[in-house]
Amino acid sequence: MTEATPDTPGPEANMQGRPKRRSQAAYIWRRFRKNRLAVIGLGIIVTLVLVAVFADFIADYQTKVIKMNIPIRHQHPSLEHVFGTDEFGRDMFARVAHGTRISLFVGVISVSIALFFGGTLGAIAGYYGGRIDTYIMRFLDVLLAIPVILLAITIVASLGTSIINLMIAVGVANIPGFARVVRASVLGVKGNEYIEAARAIGSPDYKIILEHVLPNCFAPIMVYATLKVATAIMATAGLSFIGLGVKPPTPEWGSMLAAGRGFIRDHLHEVFFPGLAIMLSVLSLNMIGDGLRDALDPRLK
Amino acid sequence: MPRAGMVRRPFMRRLSGGNMLRRYLFRRLLMLLPVLLGVTFLVFTIISLTPGDVAAIMLGQGATEESVAKLRDEMGLNDPIVVQYGRYLGRLVQGDMGMSYATKKPVIGEILSRFPNTLRLAILSIIISVLLSIPIGIVSAVRQYSLFDNAGMVFALIGISMPSFWLGLMLIIMFALKLGWFPSGGASEWKSIILPALTLGVASTASITRTMRSSMLEVIRQDYIRTAKAKGVGKAMVIIKHALRNALIPTLTVIGLEFGELLGGAILTETVFSWPGIGRLMVESIQRKDTPMVLGCIIVFSVAFSVVNLSIDILYAFIDPRIKTTYQKKGASK
Numbered sequence: 001m002t003e004a005t006p007d008t009p010g011p012e013a014n015m016q017g018r019p020k021r022r023s024q025a026a027y028i029w030r031r032f033r034k035n036r037l038a039v040i041g042l043g044i045i046v047t048l049v050l051v052a053v054f055a056d057f058i059a060d061y062q063t064k065v066i067k068m069n070i071p072i073r074h075q076h077p078s079l080e081h082v083f084g085t086d087e088f089g090r091d092m093f094a095r096v097a098h099g100t101r102i103s104l105f106v107g108v109i110s111v112s113i114a115l116f117f118g119g120t121l122g123a124i125a126g127y128y129g130g131r132i133d134t135y136i137m138r139f140l141d142v143l144l145a146i147p148v149i150l151l152a153i154t155i156v157a158s159l160g161t162s163i164i165n166l167m168i169a170v171g172v173a174n175i176p177g178f179a180r181v182v183r184a185s186v187l188g189v190k191g192n193e194y195i196e197a198a199r200a201i202g203s204p205d206y207k208i209i210l211e212h213v214l215p216n217c218f219a220p221i222m223v224y225a226t227l228k229v230a231t232a233i234m235a236t237a238g239l240s241f242i243g244l245g246v247k248p249p250t251p252e253w254g255s256m257l258a259a260g261r262g263f264i265r266d267h268l269h270e271v272f273f274p275g276l277a278i279m280l281s282v283l284s285l286n287m288i289g290d291g292l293r294d295a296l297d298p299r300l301k
Numbered sequence: 302m303p304r305a306g307m308v309r310r311p312f313m314r315r316l317s318g319g320n321m322l323r324r325y326l327f328r329r330l331l332m333l334l335p336v337l338l339g340v341t342f343l344v345f346t347i348i349s350l351t352p353g354d355v356a357a358i359m360l361g362q363g364a365t366e367e368s369v370a371k372l373r374d375e376m377g378l379n380d381p382i383v384v385q386y387g388r389y390l391g392r393l394v395q396g397d398m399g400m401s402y403a404t405k406k407p408v409i410g411e412i413l414s415r416f417p418n419t420l421r422l423a424i425l426s427i428i429i430s431v432l433l434s435i436p437i438g439i440v441s442a443v444r445q446y447s448l449f450d451n452a453g454m455v456f457a458l459i460g461i462s463m464p465s466f467w468l469g470l471m472l473i474i475m476f477a478l479k480l481g482w483f484p485s486g487g488a489s490e491w492k493s494i495i496l497p498a499l500t501l502g503v504a505s506t507a508s509i510t511r512t513m514r515s516s517m518l519e520v521i522r523q524d525y526i527r528t529a530k531a532k533g534v535g536k537a538m539v540i541i542k543h544a545l546r547n548a549l550i551p552t553l554t555v556i557g558l559e560f561g562e563l564l565g566g567a568i569l570t571e572t573v574f575s576w577p578g579i580g581r582l583m584v585e586s587i588q589r590k591d592t593p594m595v596l597g598c599i600i601v602f603s604v605a606f607s608v609v610n611l612s613i614d615i616l617y618a619f620i621d622p623r624i625k626t627t628y629q630k631k632g633a634s635k
Contacts, residue, residue, distance in 0.1 A: 037458070142339030145607045146599075147565030154344055154599055157587045158351040234464055238569050241466050242584045257467060264474050275467030283462035290458070 031295040038291020044284035052101040059094030065251050066090070074267050084269040087259065088249075092269065095251035096277050102252050103281060106167050107233040111225055113171025118178025119221070123209050125179065126186030136179070143176040149235055156244045166245045170232050181224045185217035192216075219296040223289055230285035237278045253278045326615055333611055340603045341393070345386045348596050393600075399593035403586070408597040412579060416601060418488060419571070419578035423563040425494060426502035431556060434506045438513025438552070443540060445518060453510065460507025465566055469500040469573035486575035497574040501566055505559035512555040517548040550621050557613030561606045 032038055051058065059065060069089035077084040083092035125136040143151065155169035189195065190213065198208045239245035240254030248255050253274040260270030356372040357364060373379055377388060392399070398408035441450040476496060477485035483496050520526065521544055529543045530536075568580035575581065583598035 037455070138335070139339075142336055142343060145336050145340050145610070146344070146603045147561060147606055149565045149568060150599060150602050150606075153568065153583070153587070154347050157595060158347045158349075160351075230462065234462075237464055238466060242569065242572050243588060244584075254466075257470070261470060264470055265478050268474060271467070271470050275464060275470070278464045278467060279459075279462055282464070283459060286458055286462050 028295045032291050035291040035294060037287045038295075041284040041287025041291065044280055045288060048100050048104065048281055048284070051097050052104050055098045055101050058097045059091065061098060064091050064094040065098050066249050074263065074270075076267070077269055083273040084267070086256070086270050087263060092256075092273055095256060096253070096273050098251045099253045099256065099274065099277060100281070102163070102246060102250065103233050103236060103278070106163065106170070106236045106246075107229045107281075110167045110169075110171035110232045110236070111174065111229045113167065114174035114178045114228065115221070115225055117172075118175040118180075119182045119214075121175070122179035122182030122184075123186050123214065126183035127190060127205070127209050127213060133183075137183070140176040140179050144180075148173045148177070148231070149238065152235055152239060153242075153244060156239060161244055161247060163246055163250075166236060166239060169239070170235050173235075174228055174232065177228070178221075178224070182217065182221060185220045186213055189213050189216045223293045223296065226285055226289040226292060230282045230289065233285070234278065234282050325618055329611060329614055333607060336607055337604060338390075340607065341390065341600055342386055344596065344599050344603065345389060346382055348592060348599070349382055349385065351592065398597040398600075401586075401591055401594045403589045403591040403594070408593050411582065411594065412597050412601055415577060415579045415582050418576065419564070419567050419580060420605075422494060422497055422501060422571070422576060422578060423560065423567055425498040426563050427505065427556065427560050429498060429502045430506040430509055430559065433502075434509035435513055435549075435552070438510045439517055439540065439545065439548075441510070441514040442517030442521060442548075450514075454514070457507040457510045460503050461511075463503055465500050465504060466569045466573050468503060469497070469570055472496050472500060473573070486573075488577050493574075493576075497570050497576050500573070501563055501570045504566065505556075505563060509552060509555055509559060513548065513552045516551040517544060520544045520548045523547075550617070553616065553620065554613060557609060557616075561609050564602055564605055564609070 055061075067090070069085070071089060072081075072085050073087055073089040075081055075085040075089075081091050081093065083096060086092055086095065121136050121140070125133040146154070151173040152169040155172055156165055159165040159168065186209075195208060195212055198212050203211075236245055237252070237254030237257070240252045241258045243255075243258065246252035246255050248259060256274040257271050257278075260267065260274070263270055356369045356376060356378060360369055360372060377385060380388075389399075396409055398412070400406065401408050401411065404411070437453050441447075441453045444450055473485045473496065476482045483492050484490060485496075487493055526539060526543055529539045534543070567576075567578055568583060570576065571578045571581040572584050579598050579601060583595060583602075586594035586598065
């Protein structure tokens with residue numbers, strides 16, 4: 001992030017040999033910073049990441065998150081338990097904090113799976129075109145004919161419920177979307193002269209794709225990936241909510257909501273805080289995604 | 302208009318009456334078939350990968366090894382997956398989706414009795430979304446950066462970020478438990494559909510509003526809008542007659558996509574509100590390991606989703622004259 005400071009002087013950077021990238025990052029950051037919502041989103045997500053990283057310092061996993069303490073069950077928020085306690089007397093704040101870790105992790109990993117496989121398929125389809133393109137896209141059309149959440153449910157239902165399977169399911173369900181986005185941007189880049197030049201000097205295809213095509217597709221893929229982490233977090237929570245994701249006592253936001261559902265009449269806090277956490281993380285990623293899109297594409301707005 | 306392509310294809314001509322647009326529709330309909338085959342095959346394969354022996358599950362704990370093997374044989378579970386799929390498909394086209402493991406009744410009957418509920422819910426939601434989002438989107442675009450626009454866009458952002466199952470629970474607490482205006486679940490009275498439909502509609506309202514606003518913004522800057530204004534057409538008239546009609550085209554795609562999303566979202570919303578639709582049926586069946594029912598539900602969902610997407614494509618061809626002309630040019634030059 002340090003190289004993205006807006007104060008980076010353009011001409012000096014020029015002297016250091018890598019002028020273009022540096023000033024462009026600074027330029028994007030400058031525009032991103034002007035978008036108030038995007039900056040708020042960035043603030044929220046940085047906080048959530050810090051909570052996820054330091055969750056063990058906030059509350060000990062075994063004694064606070066997992067261990068039951070029946071005498072203090074269903075306590076409403078107080079100074080001692082800011083988010084109250086759940087049906088087993090566990091501190092809701094500790095559980096929500098540790099839940100951040102799971103949600104962000106599952107979100108990022110599943111999107112990485114989708115980005116890797118979808119990106120590979122999309123890049124091949126877009127770069128080679130012709131019959132390969134047709135075959136890949138026809139296959140993906142079939143996958144696209146199934147709503148993401150439904151495809152994820154199908155996969156989890158057949159693989160069985162666990163965190164790993166959940167990540168695979170959400171990841172695989174997102175492959176077609178990534179393939180489409182990557183393919184579209186590869187098609188846009190492919191026609192450029194520097195690609196032709198690379199081919200003329202005899203670079204192998206994989207090298208052209210990795211070194212020349214993909215770096216120039218970075219912007220739309222980055223935006224899409226950010227927005228997809230948000231939907232992946234939502235899907236994860238949704239699957240856990242209907243009992244197809246992370247199982248209790250693991251502190252996952254969706255399964256915490258499902259557990260608190262039986263007590264909403266008198267113990268609102270048991271569903272309110274996990275849901276709020278889901279919403280904040282999804283919201284912040286959406287804000288960042290929107291901000292990135294506007295910052296990367298000056299033609300919009 | 303020269304129609305060289307038509308001469309070489311008398312069969313297509315007879316089927317489509319020689320009309321380019323109708324030929325396009327026919328082709329699009331034909332493309333639905335491979336997609337449906339692919340979807341059913343894929344889903345069938347994934348579900349068949351489920352660990353655990355179906356025959357053993359059906360017979361229960363006390364079954365002997367021989368009886369399990371016999372049932373496996375009878376059910377054709379030892380055949381290659383493609384053969385099993387072929388058999389399933391053969392029955393499927395006759396409207397037979399097998400028997401539910403849990404209720405021992407035909408899957409198709411249960412699905413047919415539940416599907417209208419899901420459809421009712423999704424249609425009401427999309428109607429609410431469209432009625433809310435189009436006016437909001439227009440006003441936001443026309444008064445860009447006004448207080449209304451800023452507030453609307455923040456709400457839209459919150460709307461797409463709101464987990465539907467959480468929103469549903471909050472609405473139940475507020476309007477069912479505290480105020481008692483609506484029932485908290487089930488489908489026993491007409492009021493039952495209101496809360497689930499609102500819950501389901503929030504995300505689509507938000508994203509349709511955003512699309513409507515941005516496509517309206519784009520259209521307003523076009524030359525023909527300036528021309529219309531210069532001609533002295535009134536502001537309201539320019540918006541309604543010139544801008545709206547063009548801005549609606551991209552919005553329509555999003556409405557179609559959102560309707561598909563609604564079908565998927567119904568799975569969660571129906572679970573929250575105990576709405577007797579196909580989404581809840583599917584979740585319950587997964588928990589009961591009722592494979593034929595799960596398979597049936599997923600297939601019905603995917604088919605509905607594909608049909609919605611196709612309808613939007615077709616509607617598109619009717620609404621957007623540019624698509625019609627490009628297709629005609631392409632068809633003629635072939």
